Amino acid sequence: xxxxxxxxxxxxIARAEATRRKGGWIVLGVALLVSLVWLAPFYYLIxxxxxxxTEYAAGHPLxxxxxxxxxxxxxxxxxxxxKLGWGLVNSALYGLVGASVAVFVAAMAAFGLTRxxxxxxxxxxxxxxxxxxxxxxMYLIPLFFTYQQIGLLNTRAGMILFYCAxxxxxxxxxxRNFMAGLNREMDEAARMDxxxxxxxxxxxxxxxxxxxxxxxxxxxxxxxWNDLLFSTVLGNTPEIRSVMNALQVFQGAYTSAGPNIxxxxxxxxxxxxxxxFFILRRHFMAGLSVSA
Amino acid sequence: MSALSESDQKxxxxxxxxxxxxxxxxxxxxxxxxxLLFMAPALLLVCGMLLYPVLFNIWxxxxxxxxxxxxxxxxxxxxxxxxxxxxxxxEAAFNTMIWVVASLVVPVILGLGIAxxxxxxxxxxxxxxxxxxxxxxxxxxxxxxxxxxxxxxxxLNYLLSLVTGETVSVGWLYQANTVTPAIIAxxxxxxxxxVMVLLLLGLSxxxxxxxxxxxxxxAKPWQTYFHVILPILxxxxxxxxxxxxxxxxxxxxxxWVMGSTYPSQRTLSLVVFMYFEAFQKGGWAFGGAxxxxxxxxxxxxxxxxxxxxxxxxxxxx
Numbered sequence: 001x002x003x004x005x006x007x008x009x010x011x012x013i014a015r016a017e018a019t020r021r022k023g024g025w026i027v028l029g030v031a032l033l034v035s036l037v038w039l040a041p042f043y044y045l046i047x048x049x050x051x052x053x054t055e056y057a058a059g060h061p062l063x064x065x066x067x068x069x070x071x072x073x074x075x076x077x078x079x080x081x082x083k084l085g086w087g088l089v090n091s092a093l094y095g096l097v098g099a100s101v102a103v104f105v106a107a108m109a110a111f112g113l114t115r116x117x118x119x120x121x122x123x124x125x126x127x128x129x130x131x132x133x134x135x136x137x138m139y140l141i142p143l144f145f146t147y148q149q150i151g152l153l154n155t156r157a158g159m160i161l162f163y164c165a166x167x168x169x170x171x172x173x174x175x176r177n178f179m180a181g182l183n184r185e186m187d188e189a190a191r192m193d194x195x196x197x198x199x200x201x202x203x204x205x206x207x208x209x210x211x212x213x214x215x216x217x218x219x220x221x222x223x224x225w226n227d228l229l230f231s232t233v234l235g236n237t238p239e240i241r242s243v244m245n246a247l248q249v250f251q252g253a254y255t256s257a258g259p260n261i262x263x264x265x266x267x268x269x270x271x272x273x274x275x276x277f278f279i280l281r282r283h284f285m286a287g288l289s290v291s292a
Numbered sequence: 293m294s295a296l297s298e299s300d301q302k303x304x305x306x307x308x309x310x311x312x313x314x315x316x317x318x319x320x321x322x323x324x325x326x327x328l329l330f331m332a333p334a335l336l337l338v339c340g341m342l343l344y345p346v347l348f349n350i351w352x353x354x355x356x357x358x359x360x361x362x363x364x365x366x367x368x369x370x371x372x373x374x375x376x377x378x379x380x381x382x383e384a385a386f387n388t389m390i391w392v393v394a395s396l397v398v399p400v401i402l403g404l405g406i407a408x409x410x411x412x413x414x415x416x417x418x419x420x421x422x423x424x425x426x427x428x429x430x431x432x433x434x435x436x437x438x439x440x441x442x443x444x445x446x447x448l449n450y451l452l453s454l455v456t457g458e459t460v461s462v463g464w465l466y467q468a469n470t471v472t473p474a475i476i477a478x479x480x481x482x483x484x485x486x487v488m489v490l491l492l493l494g495l496s497x498x499x500x501x502x503x504x505x506x507x508x509x510x511a512k513p514w515q516t517y518f519h520v521i522l523p524i525l526x527x528x529x530x531x532x533x534x535x536x537x538x539x540x541x542x543x544x545x546x547x548w549v550m551g552s553t554y555p556s557q558r559t560l561s562l563v564v565f566m567y568f569e570a571f572q573k574g575g576w577a578f579g580g581a582x583x584x585x586x587x588x589x590x591x592x593x594x595x596x597x598x599x600x601x602x603x604x605x606x607x608x609x
Contacts, residue, residue, distance in 0.1 A: 027413050034406065035422045038481070042425070044447050045437050061447045099301040105333040112330030116323040124327075128334050131342040135542050135590045137566050140353065140575055142345035165341030168334050197326050197462075226430035228336040228545045233571065251436050252552045259440040266433040277428045 049074060049267050074264035078250070082265055083238045087246030088272070090235075091225050093156065094242060098163030099220035103213050105164070106171035111201050113172075114179040115187055125176060131169035140233050147234055159235045159242075166230075167220040171213075178212050179205060215286040218276065225273050242283040243269045293496060322506065334399065346587075353580035362577070371581035381582075383559035387472055388541065391561055394476045395483070395540035396533060402480065403487035408517070420492070424485035431482065435549030438478040439465065442550070456560075465550055475550050487532055494528030495521070527604040534597040541590055560584050 048056060052067035052073065078084045099186050143162065144153070152158030182205065190200050224242075231242035241249070247269045251262045277284055304310075304404045348366065353371055356362035375381050410419050441447045442464035452460040498521055506516045519559045551557045551564065557566040562582060570579025 007539070024413070025413055027409060031413055031419050034409075038422055038426070040447065041441055044441060047296070048440070056422065061445075073370045082299060102337075105337065109331045109334035112327035116327040116330075118320050118324035121327075124331060124335075128331070128338050131338040133594060134342070134346050135563075135583075135586050136544075137542070137563055138349045138587045139342060139345040140567075141452050141570050141580050141583065142348035143341070144571070145576070146345070146348075162341055165337035168337050169342075172334060194506055197330075226432070226545075227428075228432045228548065233550075244430055246551050247436060248432055249441065251549060259443065259446075262436055263440065266436040270429050270433045274428050274432065
């Protein structure tokens with residue numbers, strides 16, 4: 001009886017294995033087809049960026065470029081006509097300053113919320129976290145008006161100030177959860193040795209939170225780099241614009257300049273964050289899992 | 293305290309509970325002052341740059357503010373009345389609903405399908421990375437690429453010409469009945485990857501035993517998926533749903549870039565409608581009212597999320 005049952009199971013397993021292997025080729029084929037569809041726009045982007053305007057107009061969209069040199073002319077046109085150079089510099093500045101200040105400020109707040117005992121901590125946390133509840137559209141008109149009143153409209157300081165603020169609440173949520181899980185005996189030991197709260201924050205909690213802080217920095221940097229909406233509203237002059245805003249304005253105003261040039265712009269605006277993603281993939285994925 | 297005997301009172305005094313409680317209160321107060329110092333920058337930034345604008349926005353939506361006049365004239369619900377009587381608003385709201393539903397249903401079905409399809413396939417990781425790749429690009433750059441994919445002489449029409457054998461030159465982004473589906477398709481191309489990754493995270497948490505038990509009992513693959521895997525996946529699905537719905541409500545970049553040539557761009561969604569009315573027509577109070585409507589919708593979704601999540605967590609336990 002027992003032997004018969006065993007044989008039966010082996011048969012079932014073998015049969016399942018066989019059907020899976022037979023189905024494997026079909027599945028692989030479907031997967032290849034899906035990836036082909038997924039890749040087509042990337043292929044289109046790359047080949048278009050390497051074509052001159054006349055070459056683009058003459059051939060079909062999927063044709064391979066005849067040479068590699070037209071991309072230089074395209075890039076120069078994007079650089080001068082779209083002032084994408086300013087955009088790249090501005091976005092790098094906004095992203096670096098905005099994301100690092102925001103993550104540091106968030107770490108301070110999370111320290112106050114988790115490593116010091118006082119009543120009403122939930123209230124103060126909710127107050128900060130409520131910054132993520134409202135849709136961006138509710139900030140736009142008041143910020144535009146207030147910025148105009150106090151002279152921050154179309155200035156780099158105004159842009160950085162806003163990016164710092166918008167990037168604070170989410171890291172506070174993540175770092176609060178993280179710091180609450182850190183061992184508090186370390187703090188007590190340091191305090192015994194005469195360290196004050198600032199010392200505990202800088203020498204004990206901050207070094208321990210390096211990992212999540214880096215992941216959060218990357219996440220917020222990418223967010224700022226990709227932002228179009230707030231640059232359109234708060235900093236819409238050629239010298240102040242973010243890179244995505246410059247790209248959008250260029251695409252809207254120079255539709256006649258040809259797809260090849262606009263696509264070159266899209267490629268140039270994307271390269272920094274794409275490179276960052278592939279170099280620091282592990283940290284991005286860490287950020288992704290905390291954001292989910 | 294009066295219920296205590298005299299000796300007990302004396303004992304308490306010797307231990308000094310009052311003093312301990314007082315010291316405790318004192319450290320708590322001192323702690324609060326320190327914590328407030330640590331939280332001050334975050335509080336200032338959030339209150340000044342985010343919460344104050346929200347309150348200001350609610351207030352200005354009840355004024356007659358347009359073209360920098362009338363911020364001091366209170367008109368009650370007039371902006372809202374005008375809003376709900378407008379055909380553009382109805383159209384924009386309708387398109388937003390399509391966005392919300394489509395940007396939820398399509399990526400989840402596709403993401404789940406691809407996640408299941410790729411399970412155990414050769415080169416599984418390469419395929420997954422490929423599907424995730426569009427997510428790395430900025431929505432603005434994606435919009436520029438797909439703007440030309442949909443152009444009359446673009447990639448899509450070229451492929452259709454190859455299939456049909458005759459010249460196809462549809463202006464996908466210029467026609468009312470194709471512009472929204474076209475932009476949603478782009479959005480799906482970009483978001484399926486992240487939905488898939490989240491679902492795979494959920495799937496990897498599915499324990500082997502119940503699945504194998506079901507297979508041993510002779511359950512067909514689809515039965516296993518529906519009765520064993522799907523219930524365990526529910527919490528992940530709730531999270532994905534909320535992320536997708538909120539993204540659908542507030543999608544702006546793609547619509548702004550790809551819809552730039554569409555004649556009635558303002559009706560593409562509530563978000564675009566709000567931007568158009570406020571920043572291009574100067575109807576600040578009117579735009580503020582639209583922003584409040586969007587805010588109420590988003591808060592409603594967030595509230596439902598909290599309810600669903602609590603329920604999903606209870607289900608798992």
